[in-house]
Amino acid sequence: MNNIVVFFIGTLLVSRLFSETFSIIPKAIDVVDIIIIPFFLILCIVQRIKENKSTVFRQIGSLIVVFAAISCISTIVNWDRVHLGPVYLFVFGILEGPLLYITLNLLIKDKNDLIIKIFNFYKLIIIIEIITIFSVSMPAFILTQDPDKVSGTFGNNCYQFSVLLTIMGGFCLGEYYLQRKKSLFYLVALLLFLITFILLQYRTALPVFFISFTIGFIILYGRKFIRLSMILMIIGLGLGYGMNYISSSEVDLKYDDLLVLAANPSVVLNYGKVKSYVNTWAMFEEYPYMAVIGSGPGTFVSRANYTFTIELSSSKSKGVGAILQSVFGNQNYYTDVQIDYILPLYGMEALFGSVQINNPNSSILANLAEVGIAGLIAISILYGMLIRHNIRFLQYAKFKKDEILIPLSTSLFVSSAYFVLIFPLDNYMEIARVSLPIWLLFWVVSNKVEIDKNADRNKFFDNINFVYSK
Numbered sequence: 291m292n293n294i295v296v297f298f299i300g301t302l303l304v305s306r307l308f309s310e311t312f313s314i315i316p317k318a319i320d321v322v323d324i325i326i327i328p329f330f331l332i333l334c335i336v337q338r339i340k341e342n343k344s345t346v347f348r349q350i351g352s353l354i355v356v357f358a359a360i361s362c363i364s365t366i367v368n369w370d371r372v373h374l375g376p377v378y379l380f381v382f383g384i385l386e387g388p389l390l391y392i393t394l395n396l397l398i399k400d401k402n403d404l405i406i407k408i409f410n411f412y413k414l415i416i417i418i419e420i421i422t423i424f425s426v427s428m429p430a431f432i433l434t435q436d437p438d439k440v441s442g443t444f445g446n447n448c449y450q451f452s453v454l455l456t457i458m459g460g461f462c463l464g465e466y467y468l469q470r471k472k473s474l475f476y477l478v479a480l481l482l483f484l485i486t487f488i489l490l491q492y493r494t495a496l497p498v499f500f501i502s503f504t505i506g507f508i509i510l511y512g513r514k515f516i517r518l519s520m521i522l523m524i525i526g527l528g529l530g531y532g533m534n535y536i537s538s539s540e541v542d543l544k545y546d547d548l549l550v551l552a553a554n555p556s557v558v559l560n561y562g563k564v565k566s567y568v569n570t571w572a573m574f575e576e577y578p579y580m581a582v583i584g585s586g587p588g589t590f591v592s593r594a595n596y597t598f599t600i601e602l603s604s605s606k607s608k609g610v611g612a613i614l615q616s617v618f619g620n621q622n623y624y625t626d627v628q629i630d631y632i633l634p635l636y637g638m639e640a641l642f643g644s645v646q647i648n649n650p651n652s653s654i655l656a657n658l659a660e661v662g663i664a665g666l667i668a669i670s671i672l673y674g675m676l677i678r679h680n681i682r683f684l685q686y687a688k689f690k691k692d693e694i695l696i697p698l699s700t701s702l703f704v705s706s707a708y709f710v711l712i713f714p715l716d717n718y719m720e721i722a723r724v725s726l727p728i729w730l731l732f733w734v735v736s737n738k739v740e741i742d743k744n745a746d747r748n749k750f751f752d753n754i755n756f757v758y759s760k
Contacts, residue, residue, distance in 0.1 A: 310445025368586030376588025383720030464700030566650035
């Protein structure tokens with residue numbers, strides 16, 4: 291079972307290199323999560339596992355049930371509007387990360403073994419991505435100056451790749467914090483991932499990227515300002531030199547646009563990202579009940595809705611819309627609320643060459659509009675709890691000085707902070723290759739902490755019994 295989990299996550303992270311970049315394997319491999327997660331759930335049901343689990347396990351399980359119940363109610367209320375395919379894909383997309391955590395807690399017997407395997411896997415994926423960046427992404431970017439090519443093993447989606455960059459960067463930061471013999475390698479790798487993020491030109495997420503790492507630095511180093519300053523100086527000099535070199539060449543990264551935007555921020559009010567929220571409010575005014583329970587899963591601006599509508603009528607080089615259509619049938623999945631409030635936004639002009647500022651897709655908006663305030667509150671509690679626990683795990687890792695826990699918990703915190711902060715920018719909550727690696731890290735770190743605490747508790751009682759026995 292442990293090897294299946296590692297193979298699954300490995301396939302998820304590298305498959306698009308072969309299905310999209312090289313086009314040598316079928317794109318069906320990109321939806322392996324739709325098969326594996328339900329398979330894990332079936333195994334849990336068949337084995338009828340009823341072990342007592344941790345408080346975190348019970349909290350996440352309860353929130354999964356609450357969100358699923360809200361989605362069912364929203365589906366029933368909006369029965370004339372919803373379609374089975376988008377409903378399933380929306381609920382599954384939102385919950386598959388938490389479900390992975392739940393099923394692994396129930397299925398994995400030798401947790402220490404899987405923890406070590408995942409730790410070694412993330413070290414391996416760092417090497418794989420470095421090789422891919424230098425051998426595939428950078429040459430393609432230099433030839434085309436297309437930032438979409440800076441995507442590592444993520445095929446045609448460099449923005450999704452940005453989350454993996456935070457996972458790997460956080461891992462390297464944790465390894466450098468340990469100051470081992472190989473720490474210089476991890477510092478150079480961290481610098482490479484920062485430069486790679488800049489090259490993929492995800493300008494709207496750039497501040498979030500640096501905020502996530504800055505908070506990670508602060509938690510790790512605390513008052514060790516001298517040491518922290520030295521690290522930041524090295525990284526800053528490297529970035530400064532790299533940016534200076536790039537700006538002197540013919541490559542235009544367009545980051546000057548951020549300064550123009552900062553001088554006149556009100557201009558964004560005229561573009562799709564903001565107008566989508568205004569239009570959602572207009573929908574609530576027309577249909578007041580939707581403010582509470584939403585317009586129905588997969589009916590408005592979620593990735594599920596996008597996959598069954600926009601993606602099916604556009605290029606098939608991205609996404610897996612055609613595959614899902616073959617499963618759920620070929621029909622018109624457009625809804626009245628999507629046509630009235632969202633579709634007009636896709637035709638608006640890009641701002642400063644960026645389609646993201648005009649893109650109405652957003653995990654926050656998708657939950658608010660499709661399952662209402664009730665669904666948004668449930669999912670906000672879930673991810674708020676995730677961040678709160680991640681901070682505690684990182685602090686515990688520092689206290690224990692554990693050589694496995696520190697890199698993993700640093701990676702978890704930095705990536706989950708970045709992941710949550712970019713929810714307003716696109717439907718990342720529903721994207722498996724973005725969410726599942728983070729929830730897998732959460733499973734690894736939370737179980738590692740629980741195992742260590744139980745070991746410390748047993749050691750304490752063993753010492754007490756030893757004393758009394760004498």
